[in-house]
Amino acid sequence: MILQLSFLLIGLSANLGQEWTYDVRFTLNSRNQRPELTGSVVDNKVYVFEELHIHWSDNNLEGSEHSINDYFSSAEIHFVHFNQRYDSLSKARDQRDGLVVLTVLVQLSRVDNKAIEPLIRVLPQVSRYNSSAIVKNALILEKLLPINKEIFFTYKGSLTTPPCSETVKFIIYADPIRISPFQLSQFRRLHERPLNGRSLKIFSNTRDIHRKNSRIVEVSDVRFGDTSSGSDVDDFGGNNDIDY
Numbered sequence: 001m002i003l004q005l006s007f008l009l010i011g012l013s014a015n016l017g018q019e020w021t022y023d024v025r026f027t028l029n030s031r032n033q034r035p036e037l038t039g040s041v042v043d044n045k046v047y048v049f050e051e052l053h054i055h056w057s058d059n060n061l062e063g064s065e066h067s068i069n070d071y072f073s074s075a076e077i078h079f080v081h082f083n084q085r086y087d088s089l090s091k092a093r094d095q096r097d098g099l100v101v102l103t104v105l106v107q108l109s110r111v112d113n114k115a116i117e118p119l120i121r122v123l124p125q126v127s128r129y130n131s132s133a134i135v136k137n138a139l140i141l142e143k144l145l146p147i148n149k150e151i152f153f154t155y156k157g158s159l160t161t162p163p164c165s166e167t168v169k170f171i172i173y174a175d176p177i178r179i180s181p182f183q184l185s186q187f188r189r190l191h192e193r194p195l196n197g198r199s200l201k202i203f204s205n206t207r208d209i210h211r212k213n214s215r216i217v218e219v220s221d222v223r224f225g226d227t228s229s230g231s232d233v234d235d236f237g238g239n240n241d242i243d244y
């Protein structure tokens with residue numbers, strides 16, 4: 001399977017507060033040319049970048065929604081794309097080939113990750129529910145991807161809202177990126193929607209792991225899957241839902 005990306009230098013806006021989940025979403029500023037994703041992994045259809053958001057938890061060891069061989073990462077970045085032929089995310093979300101979520105697992109290291117710093121810096125401006133701000137420095141999206149882009153897993157997942165059809169294809173890089181514990185901790189300073197005048201911090205926005213069931217998880221590199229008779233693939237733990 002081949003995955004091709006046209007990642008660009010882009011300007012983003014940060015928005016905190018969603019109807020179903022709590023996370024900070026980074027959407028493109030209007031004048032941006034939209035990055036695209038294509039290749040045999042998506043049957044050579046073209047998918048257009050819509051937004052990116054991040055999942056984390058109160059536990060540095062288990063902030064990702066996906067696990068590989070029962071191993072969780074500290075956080076997980078979702079780059080959400082919609083099929084170009086449907087014109088928009090809202091039209092694409094009910095289509096069988098509507099959405100692709102490119103997923104990057106995040107692990108911790110002692111040094112700050114400079115590439116993600118423009119996103120971290122804007123967080124204090126969106127710490128309250130229903131707030132937004134412009135990300136001051138343009139971001140090179142490609143720098144948020146792992147160095148090794150050759151090995152990735154794919155599977156079809158579903159939306160959590162009706163019609164719950166399997167319209168999301170997840171593409172998950174095996175290789176993680178790294179950020180510092182301090183950078184990760186900044187996401188936990190964001191706040192949920194106030195309830196009775198109180199607004200709690202978002203300590204976690206991950207979902208519980210789902211059984212793989214009969215879902216087929218494919219791996220990009222055959223040699224990788226063969227190393228343990230496919231058990232790398234079998235042990236892949238996926239969250240088959242996504243938060244729209």
Ligand SMILES: [Zn+2]
Nearest residue numbers: 053078242243
């Ligand atoms: Zn997500």
